[in-house]
Amino acid sequence: MASRPPSGGPYPPQVWQLGGAPSKSVDIPVTAVFLALFIGGAATHMTIFQRNKRRGHKFVLSLLLFGFCMARILTSVLRISSTALPRNLNLAIASSIFNAAGTLLLFIVNLLFAQRILRSLHPGFGWARPVSWAFKALYILIAATIIMVITVVVQSFFTLDPEIRSISRSIQLYGSTFFAVASFLPIPITLAALAAHHFRQPGKLGTPIEPLGAGPLRTKAALVLAASLLLCIGATYKCAVAWFDPVPRAQPMPDRFSKAAFYVMNFGVEVVVVYLYALGRVDRRFWVPNGASKRRTYVVVEEEKDEEKGNGEDSAAEQRDSVIMSRPGTARSEGSRTRDVDDVKAEWEV
Template sequence: MTPAEAALAARPAMFGDYPVRKHDIAGSVVCIVCFLVLAVVNMTMLRRNLARGHKFIPSGAMFGLCMARIITFSMRLAYTTHPTNINISIAANIFLAAGVVILFILNILFSQRVFTSRHPSLAYVGSLFYTVMRAFYISVIVFLIVLIVTTGVYYHTNHTVQQGISQFRKVAMVYFVVSAFLPIPIVAAAYWIPRSEKDETWPVHYAHWIERYSGLYSPDPRRKPSAAEFYAEIPQGETRRPVHVIPPPERGARQVSVALILIAAVILTFATAVRTASSFVVVSLLEKPWYDYRVTMYLCIALAELLVEIMWIVGRVDLKFYIPDNKWDKSASSTDSDKDGVMDLEVDGETEVELDGARRAGDAGALEKQL
């Protein structure tokens, strides 16, 4: 065995391989530019929607992923130019693991909204399904923290502790594979479970003022209903809490919405499974498997996430998976604040009674001017 081969045999293979100037500088710069462009697009969409009263927080999360990946590949660049700096290596691996979790959570959230729209009687706020999903989101965050902490201390402990930490990391990675795949069974259950009579009659509310779900369309804020108009859509005497849902199938957006979820789930599951495989097989660089090559890392991390983000942007998830704000979620049957037959509901900090009085005062003032 030559000295070079002996050196390779002494170093363990790792996902993404060890960075080298010849390949990683160019690859990292390209990835930084691509994610920077998507960050600008996501922030532009978020600000434009907010200006029109269309609050879609996942756009901000998608922007956050882009910023995390810019940091990831900036750390990769720094690691390339300082290969012996262990702290830069740790930071690069932490950001490499952390970013994609945002896409897992968003895709699960989108699938949850599909299930809720199909079965509002099973997924209303406070239901078992709703509670389980909230617990699952929390568990993903917990496993992410575990992965970050274990990655940070892995290189600063002895061999025995490293073996224990390695087991925690494997469990976390498997959990992420499950998280990436979970939207598929959720969507399947949404259509496999037959809709009950409760699902058909449960009071639901969707953004019916959105006219289109593609292209460069932006919602018209003037078409949003007031609180009084919102409650006018609910049958009199209804005591069940209304469920905010995504558009129904007849609006022509549901089929594309499901496709966006399923395609993203397949891409993310494959990419995460490949990365997880590298944590279960520890070999030397001489026996390096295909999933530890540098090109695999760029395909499974950068390309996969770019494809999902671009698909979601072009597919206008900000319209297809938008649900109305919950600021109107007060009991429609409450009569404590009824005055003269008008329900006292808040609308942007004022009440319907106050607004009604203001309108009457305005009408009176206009009449006096005419006289």
Template sequence: MSSSLIAAFKSSTNGAADGTGVTILVKRAQGLLGKKLPSWIVDYTLGQQMAIFGDYPTSKDIAPSAIFLVVFLIFCLAHLYIFTRNMARGHKFWLSLGFAFYSFMRFLGYTLRIVWAKDILKMKSGMASEVFLIIPIVLLAGLNLILAQRIFTWRHPHLGSTKFFWFNMYLVYIVVTGVVVMAIIGQCIPYLYFLSEHRFKMCKQVMQAGSVLCVLFVSLAAVLVLAAFLIPSTSKDQTVWIYQPYWIESFSIWYFVPKNSAREAESSFKQRDSNAFGAHRIIASTHIPGPGVTRGRLNSTTATTDNDIKRINSVQQCRGENLKHNHSILIISLTTLILFISSMFRCVSCFLEHQKVSQSWIFKPVVMYIMLGLLETLVNVLYLTGRVDLRFYRPDKLSSKHRGVVGDEQSTVGNGYYNDGEKHQAVHQDHNSSESV
């Protein structure tokens, strides 16, 4: 009876590859045998499916999925809390919304996995769960790359602000988005339709290409940070105006910026010339470079004029601690390493091309929970406790109404102006690749 039924179902696929068209087979079997299918049919059909990272869930997956469901919901709320509290103070760090959205997608992914674990025949819930397995990795890698991009612009304010640099960054995001969409389609089509061996192989190759690109995309953050320190500063990098958020006094976990401090800083630009208005916006740092200083760093020992000393005192009085980026670079390095490991495991699983019935250990659920649960929990802890909303905050673009308005009490510094009575950081910059972080 069982062998004849299986033979009948296989003959109805018109010679399709094993492991394809499972949603169609389930509908046909339920139409013939009723909604509750015999376990031997379910087990046989499931065994013919292509192995997936994290395996097909069972009742044993409900508990760990529920744990990470709660964990990522907490992360989502934490990122939203930081975003809303910052917004109330005029501190707009939109990446916090991106982190919250990523956490919410992970929350949905584990929720759908629980639904799928309760009824393995709910293949649409399973496909949605798989989609939410792929997208958050790429989204988190993209957010991490934006953080690395701000480190690069901090080191190279002119080069990091050129249209050429931004065009290439946008091109990377567009290409990755397109390939991820293709990978998702390649993941879902075998479940929805009967495919020949050739077309089934093509779907697998699309998934493999997407997984390789994901590994490369994850690695770009580390490459960009490394390039920031290996690429020497150009002459234009050394002679541009910069605008830093001087009002950020600390990167500590409980610190929030004073209310409306960003708005007040923007208003202060009414007292600057058109060069200051066009200053390149970079992240906060107590490094205050200036023209003609030794090793690109201006401090009390390298200052040569009274104006230099006044600039140092005026800026450093704004902060209660040194704001360096050693820890910022460490955060990016650790998160990149973690994401690289998890994406590499998934990439390897795509190239194995096993069926569930003969899958290896890399497909076991515990591996997935470690890579996409435990390790990504560590990433979120690093982002939250490291206060990336302060470390990687870049001032908002100045409104055009402030252009060309110059104050009456300005002293000349290099080719720009600096008001000795104010605590601003829109200064004429001399960057050098040998500066300390």
């Protein structure tokens, strides 16, 4: 006699989901490949962070990318375990939770990169408090939304009530739509910043642009746009699939739920972004001086005073401000390059 689920759940899924039914011959080997890739990504970004740390070059976003890879490692392990033990629904629940939550770390990283480009090209606007508050509100909304989604995902395994399931589905649809929009936002932010800078009239330059990391700005923009486009494609596909009417498992599975779609739109695009950022050395290109948020500028201003002169009396010291372009991996010293604002603007032209 087939075993029945315990009273009150957890209950097996009643409708088809992206990826279809677990298959040991397909899911385990494919997931194992992605597991190895995410382990490599975690090791790469942690190595980059540690090497930079030893040079006094702090780039916390490398840790965030490492954290994303660790979350995906756990997701892969749980998926393999739940496939090998299909009757253990607790493993399936945990796998669904980590699968839903992991990608958000990449969304946040992309938004931070787009924000840094905006602040570099348009400091007066990018550092304005309303704009900063808008980004912070967006990050808070992302966190609140994933908490809501995780709650209803867990709830859907523990109820058969049609009304509760309908409410849970509505919240999941909101979450899928919101995440698709969040994955897309870095694209218009970056393009708008570049367009406004390109078409700005020389005579109305306004606030001078601020240096951001190393390398040409066009490369930074290309990295953000490419990563955002990949993540947006994946998030949009999952959102579109979610908006279709649910298909009961008693019916044949539609092609849109195929395993190929699951792995390409989930793990596939994420692995590409992880290694794109590692090979693109975002730790150098998007580095900003420590304390930039408090100073509300990426420009480091150092004041140098003349040596004391006279017969034991302090002379009036003249202060000289210089803009220091701190290069990643290069310690600040007396030999640091000093440039005026015109030099900085010329170097960072698109």
